[in-house]
Amino acid sequence: MTDTSAMTDTSEADAIIKIRGLNKWFGVLHVLRDIDLSVAPREKIVICGPSGSGKSTLIRCINRLEHHQQGSIVVDGTELSNDLKNIDSVRREVGMVFQSFNLFPHLTVLENCTLAPIWVRKIPKEEAERTAMEYLTKVKIPEQANKYPGQMSGGQQQRVAIARSLCMRPNIMLFDEPTSALDPEMIKEVLDVMVDLAESGMTMLVVTHEMGFAQQVADRVIFMDAGQIVEENTPKEFFENPKSDRTKLFLSQIL
Amino acid sequence: MTEGFHRPQTEMIPNRAAPASSVGIVGWVRTNLLSSWVNVGLTLIGFYLIWLIVPPLLMWAFFDATYIGTDRFACEDRVGACWVFLDQRFAQFLYGFYPSEQTWRVNIALIMLIPALAPLLFDKMPGGKYLRWFSLAYPFIATFLLIGGFGLEEIPTNKFGGFMLNITVGLAGIFLSLPVGILLALGRRSQLPFVRIFCIGFIEVFRGVPLITMMFTAAMLLPLFLPPQMSLDLVVRVIVVVTAFASAYMAEVIRGGLAAIDRGQYEAAQALGLSYWKSMLLIILPQALKYSIPGIVNTFIALFKDTTLVIVIGLFDILNIGRSMVANPDWLGLGIETYAIIALSFFTVCFSISRYSLSLERRLDTSR
Ligand SMILES: Nc1ncnc2c1ncn2[C@@H]1O[C@H](COP(=O)(O)OP(=O)(O)OP(=O)(O)O)[C@@H](O)[C@H]1O
Ligand SMILES: [Mg+2]
Numbered sequence: 268m269t270d271t272s273a274m275t276d277t278s279e280a281d282a283i284i285k286i287r288g289l290n291k292w293f294g295v296l297h298v299l300r301d302i303d304l305s306v307a308p309r310e311k312i313v314i315c316g317p318s319g320s321g322k323s324t325l326i327r328c329i330n331r332l333e334h335h336q337q338g339s340i341v342v343d344g345t346e347l348s349n350d351l352k353n354i355d356s357v358r359r360e361v362g363m364v365f366q367s368f369n370l371f372p373h374l375t376v377l378e379n380c381t382l383a384p385i386w387v388r389k390i391p392k393e394e395a396e397r398t399a400m401e402y403l404t405k406v407k408i409p410e411q412a413n414k415y416p417g418q419m420s421g422g423q424q425q426r427v428a429i430a431r432s433l434c435m436r437p438n439i440m441l442f443d444e445p446t447s448a449l450d451p452e453m454i455k456e457v458l459d460v461m462v463d464l465a466e467s468g469m470t471m472l473v474v475t476h477e478m479g480f481a482q483q484v485a486d487r488v489i490f491m492d493a494g495q496i497v498e499e500n501t502p503k504e505f506f507e508n509p510k511s512d513r514t515k516l517f518l519s520q521i522l
Numbered sequence: 523m524t525e526g527f528h529r530p531q532t533e534m535i536p537n538r539a540a541p542a543s544s545v546g547i548v549g550w551v552r553t554n555l556l557s558s559w560v561n562v563g564l565t566l567i568g569f570y571l572i573w574l575i576v577p578p579l580l581m582w583a584f585f586d587a588t589y590i591g592t593d594r595f596a597c598e599d600r601v602g603a604c605w606v607f608l609d610q611r612f613a614q615f616l617y618g619f620y621p622s623e624q625t626w627r628v629n630i631a632l633i634m635l636i637p638a639l640a641p642l643l644f645d646k647m648p649g650g651k652y653l654r655w656f657s658l659a660y661p662f663i664a665t666f667l668l669i670g671g672f673g674l675e676e677i678p679t680n681k682f683g684g685f686m687l688n689i690t691v692g693l694a695g696i697f698l699s700l701p702v703g704i705l706l707a708l709g710r711r712s713q714l715p716f717v718r719i720f721c722i723g724f725i726e727v728f729r730g731v732p733l734i735t736m737m738f739t740a741a742m743l744l745p746l747f748l749p750p751q752m753s754l755d756l757v758v759r760v761i762v763v764v765t766a767f768a769s770a771y772m773a774e775v776i777r778g779g780l781a782a783i784d785r786g787q788y789e790a791a792q793a794l795g796l797s798y799w800k801s802m803l804l805i806i807l808p809q810a811l812k813y814s815i816p817g818i819v820n821t822f823i824a825l826f827k828d829t830t831l832v833i834v835i836g837l838f839d840i841l842n843i844g845r846s847m848v849a850n851p852d853w854l855g856l857g858i859e860t861y862a863i864i865a866l867s868f869f870t871v872c873f874s875i876s877r878y879s880l881s882l883e884r885r886l887d888t889s890r
Contacts, residue, residue, distance in 0.1 A: 359795045373886070387796060387800075
């Protein structure tokens, strides 16, 4: 490796996600600037920052829903490039949960959960259904398996979306503001599921403004502004002792 | 008791039946026909119009009609309709010039259409799995039955005619234009410039030229351009033209359905690792086609009625047969009856398609 920082940092060698010098533009808009980030296996990272700061774009680069123009992203040993094979293998390892759930409305909850295992991982239907019921039980809605998403509350839909991702047995889970489309009384049921998942040892990158969740679960909190990582710290330090003024301003606005 | 406050309800209120005037037939009549004075007036006018039109129509069509005879002279002193020609010319209306001792083949093909369509139209069918293979094989079986060969007497397509010709061209057009339309709609959104330009070109050309023009082109010009050993059957050429025309419309209808689908659906499919074709087939198209059902059915119905345009290239579909019969001295003056029967034939088919599509939309609505 040519990167010298990789040799000095001991945790670097076994990082499951390695991002180096990442830059991304939308047209002329420079939305990610010189991002460096390493994520260790089983690590939980919370990403926060003002609207438009590039949080979504950053995690969407990790499963290549967006492609970057400069720098490198290595996920579980696979470098993301235009090579379709690499993209497929990364997407199989990385699950994603969206702000707007994005469940497939024409399929039942169970079918939502078994579709990708059957068609992408080629798992037999019975086995896929067994796994799906297992995860639906973990997110506490096994009894809704035969309903359609349109018949469920937002909190239930988001828990199905989490189960759907887990059915692919990913090593890494990305969450893009998973609770910000939900009514207050449903936020907790989704966060509870995410806390359970964190405790099971999943590697997680979570974009969220739920600071209680960050304090309870995160190993590191990352603060982004204008496409840059401005501050990066343990939750305790981050909330009690923010270093940059921008972080202080942001925290004063949301807490 | 304090004025202005409601007493708190201390007990659960049991279910009570709704008032009789709001449910059942009485309730329906009250809310739909007699809800206001304007509504009462409209109801009365409506009943008057029905009384004005329906009884005389029934008298003409059934009670005063003449049914039996060999030509129009059987109806000399008639007051009602003359249905004599039906008895005499029924076979021609249905089969055209298809040899009468072979029409059983058309009938079998038509009867076999029912089990072939069943698994496509209805979800849960006993033995649906095997029927689906039958559905796939049906176009070949039907072609074999109608045209013959392999031991069956061969019947050239220029003997095809009557309603059977409309149904053959219509069905073939319907079943080909849907997949072609889907491919064109997807191609129109493709990242590959050549695919996109080809699809846009195809759609615009076939949508921009009248179907009649294309029929003439297919009948007269195509043979001039094709090498002489490549003579395509006229009915096949008609099917190709009708399909190309309908799929251009179909592509635009489906493009509308595709545009209605949220970007999140594509992203969720991608994030789960589904390839382009899998996410199209499993996620995007099922939803897009559902949104497009009204437009698709519109195109189907228009296509089916447009099969009558084969009249301009000299094929004898049901309309052309009716037209030439009316011109025949034996049957002069039976225009209304003839065209009424033809209209009724088309209406029956189109109305059935329309009713089916409504029930399909209800079944696919998963939000309730
Ligand atoms: N597809 C796109 N095309 C053009 N510009 C985009 C696109 N997606 C995002 N942007 C722009 O990139 C910048 C970063 O967007 P991003 O969605 O990553 O921000 P964010 O931090 O997730 O904000 P939010 O909290 O509002 O979700 C914004 O200025 C946004 O307008
Ligand atoms: Mg965002």
